[in-house]
Amino acid sequence: MNLKDINKEILECRKCPLEKTRNHVIVGEGPEDAPIMIIGEAPGRDEDFQGRPFVGKSGQLLDKILDACGFNRKEHVYISNILKCRPPGNRTPKPEEITVCKPWLMKQLELIDPKIIILLGATALKTLVGEEQRITRVRGEWLNWSGRPTMPVFHPSALLRNPELKRPTWEDYKKIVFKYRELVDSSHYSAHV
Numbered sequence: 107m108n109l110k111d112i113n114k115e116i117l118e119c120r121k122c123p124l125e126k127t128r129n130h131v132i133v134g135e136g137p138e139d140a141p142i143m144i145i146g147e148a149p150g151r152d153e154d155f156q157g158r159p160f161v162g163k164s165g166q167l168l169d170k171i172l173d174a175c176g177f178n179r180k181e182h183v184y185i186s187n188i189l190k191c192r193p194p195g196n197r198t199p200k201p202e203e204i205t206v207c208k209p210w211l212m213k214q215l216e217l218i219d220p221k222i223i224i225l226l227g228a229t230a231l232k233t234l235v236g237e238e239q240r241i242t243r244v245r246g247e248w249l250n251w252s253g254r255p256t257m258p259v260f261h262p263s264a265l266l267r268n269p270e271l272k273r274p275t276w277e278d279y280k281k282i283v284f285k286y287r288e289l290v291d292s293s294h295y296s297a298h299v
C-alpha cells in the first residue's frame with residue numbers, strides 16, 4: 107500500500123461519530139517522501155470547510171514560520187493531524203476518538219517515514235509520546251519517537267492567543283533547521299537561520 111491508497115481509505119472512514127458532523131475528511135498535505143512530518147491536533151472550521159489542513163489563521167502563521175525556516179509544504183513537510191475530522195465547535199478530541207483515528211496516522215507515518223517529526227501542541231505530544239508529557243515542560247527538547255528525532259512545539263493557535271510564546275517557539279524551530287541540515291541537507295537555505 108502506498109500513501110495515496112491509505113489516504114483514499116481515510117477519506118471514506120466512518121469509524122467514529124465525527125463522520126456525521128464533518129464536511130471534509132482532511133487527510134494531510136505534502137510530498138509522500140517528506141523529510142519532515144508535522145502533526146497537529148484536528149482540523150478546525152476553516153480546514154473542515156476547505157478540505158485542507160492548516161489553512162486558517164493558525165495555518166497561515168505556521169506557513170510563515172516554515173517559510174522563515176526555508177521549508178514549504180511542496181518539498182519539505184507533510185502536515186497532518188491526530189484526528190482527520192473536525193470535532194464540533196473545535197473542542198478537544200475525545201480519548202475514544204483518538205484511539206479510533208490514531209491507526210490512520212500510524213500508517214501515514216510508516217509510509218512517509220520522515221526523518222524529523224514536529225508535534226504541534228499538547229494533544230499531538232500526549233498521543234505520540236505519552237499522556238504524562240506536558241508541552242510547557244518539554245517543548246523545544248528533542249524527544250524520540252520510533253527512532254526519529256521528535257520536536258514538540260507550541261501549537262500555532264497558542265501563539266496567536268499569547269504572542270509572548272512566539273520568541274521561544276522560534277528558538278525551537280531554529281533547532282529543527284539545524285537538525286534538518288544535520289540529517290537531510292547540509293546546504294539547506296534559510297534566510298533567517
Ligand code: SF4
Nearest residue numbers: 119122125190191207
Ligand atoms: S475522525 Fe478519524 S476515525 Fe473518526 S471518522 Fe474521521 S477519519 Fe474516521
